[in-house]
Amino acid sequence: MSRPTSVLIDREAARRNLSAVRAMGGRARILAVVKADAYGHGMTAMAAAFSGADSLGVATLEEAACLREAGWKGGILLLEGVHQDADLAPAAQLACALVVHRDGQLAALEAWSGAPFSCWLKIDTGMHRLGFLPGEAAAAHQRLMACAAVAGPPVLMTHLANAQQRGHPSVRTQARLFDEVTAGWPGERSIANSAALLSHPDLHRDWLRPGLALYGVNPFEGEESPPQGLTPVMQFASGIIAVRDIPEGGSIGYGGNFTCPVDMRVGIVAAGYGDGYPAGDLTGAPIRVAGIDTRVLGRTSMDMLAVDLTPIPAAREGDPVELWGRGVSVASVARHAGSLPWALLCAARLRAARAELRAVEGGGAAPGVSAEIAGATWREA
Numbered sequence: 400m401s402r403p404t405s406v407l408i409d410r411e412a413a414r415r416n417l418s419a420v421r422a423m424g425g426r427a428r429i430l431a432v433v434k435a436d437a438y439g440h441g442m443t444a445m446a447a448a449f450s451g452a453d454s455l456g457v458a459t460l461e462e463a464a465c466l467r468e469a470g471w472k473g474g475i476l477l478l479e480g481v482h483q484d485a486d487l488a489p490a491a492q493l494a495c496a497l498v499v500h501r502d503g504q505l506a507a508l509e510a511w512s513g514a515p516f517s518c519w520l521k522i523d524t525g526m527h528r529l530g531f532l533p534g535e536a537a538a539a540h541q542r543l544m545a546c547a548a549v550a551g552p553p554v555l556m557t558h559l560a561n562a563q564q565r566g567h568p569s570v571r572t573q574a575r576l577f578d579e580v581t582a583g584w585p586g587e588r589s590i591a592n593s594a595a596l597l598s599h600p601d602l603h604r605d606w607l608r609p610g611l612a613l614y615g616v617n618p619f620e621g622e623e624s625p626p627q628g629l630t631p632v633m634q635f636a637s638g639i640i641a642v643r644d645i646p647e648g649g650s651i652g653y654g655g656n657f658t659c660p661v662d663m664r665v666g667i668v669a670a671g672y673g674d675g676y677p678a679g680d681l682t683g684a685p686i687r688v689a690g691i692d693t694r695v696l697g698r699t700s701m702d703m704l705a706v707d708l709t710p711i712p713a714a715r716e717g718d719p720v721e722l723w724g725r726g727v728s729v730a731s732v733a734r735h736a737g738s739l740p741w742a743l744l745c746a747a748r749l750r751a752a753r754a755e756l757r758a759v760e761g762g763g764a765a766p767g768v769s770a771e772i773a774g775a776t777w778r779e780a
């Protein structure tokens with residue numbers, strides 16, 4: 400690897416996170432959300448780490464096929480259901496369970512003569528993305544209950560729009576509406592994403608649907624450290640490729656967004672938005688050089704970004720940089736970028752080589768790995 404930039408995945412941390420989530424969830428079953436290449440962590444590696452999950456959640460048939468090819472034998476839920484009627488046949492072949500969120504999907508199931516599907520009925524209690532509105536849900540439920548292509552009562556689900564804001568009143572409003580609409584209906588219930596898992600034990604119900612928490616990242620707005628008991632799975636690492644002494648008044652990078660107020664030592668890091676680091680003026684975003692916390696300066700480029708080396712006067716070319724991971728929270732970088740940790744994780748795979756941490760004592764560290772997790776070995780994933 401000529402360039403010291405890599406996305407390092409700690410599969411063991413993912414496995415431990417799942418165990419921790421299971422302990423938080425009590426008797427609830429876990430649908431581990433692995434769509435979008437497991438939020439950029441690598442779907443097949445994460446499926447192996449989540450082998451203890453009760454099911455996996457994906458967005459597309461292609462993702463389901465990839466999981467089956469990799470040998471996943473457990474349940475797979477298509478979180479958007481099938482996108483067209485013709486997708487029922489491959490969904491059946493892949494033994495997928497289906498979310499049903501609109502009339503067209505009901506009609507396709509009513510015309511299906513193959514083996515029955517497990518279904519999840521999605522009720523829109525206020526997010527207004529997918530699902531039957533409360534006034535439509537009873538009719539949809541009756542049709543699913545009467546449909547020969549549906550195996551058993553559907554799991555009843557809804558999705559929360561604001562659980563990531565602690566104390567947001569709409570969480571209670573949505574949950575109350577869900578309970579009112581589904582009162583007396585047979586079947587299991589599912590409400591909680593990561594944020595509700597962590598903050599609303601009364602909403603755990605029968606199935607939890609965590610994504611972000613399993614990757615060890617905090618879902619709450621304004622909170623940056625990993626949730627208690629969870630460890631970030633991804634370490635986005637790079638290295639210093641140039642150390643520059645810039646005189647007072649010099650400005651840094653495209654657009655000159657940052658001007659040095661005094662003579663400054665500046666490091667150039669071999670990572671930019673072409674590697675999935677956010678684009679834009681990231682001045683002030685946390686970053687770690689040789690194990691010491693510092694900040695990004697100015698606008699990021701496609702392949703490079705600049706860091707303030709004032710706290711690290713001895714910094715040299717080749718020093719490791721942590722863009723995010725266990726030392727630098729991806730949530731904090733996301734806040735500086737005006738983005739979200741989900742988006743940053745998904746992006747951090749564009750070009751950077753992905754390697755996997757193997758918890759082997761005494762191994763050597765990959766280039767760019769910061770001190771905390773050096774001492775384990777890495778291999779290409």
Ligand SMILES: Cc1ncc(COP(=O)(O)O)c(C=O)c1O
Pocket residue numbers: 432478558591592593594608609610611612618
């Ligand atoms: C329906 C549904 N459930 C659960 C999740 C997981 O959400 P989170 O990553 O916030 O836990 C998602 C993610 O987008 C989703 O769409």
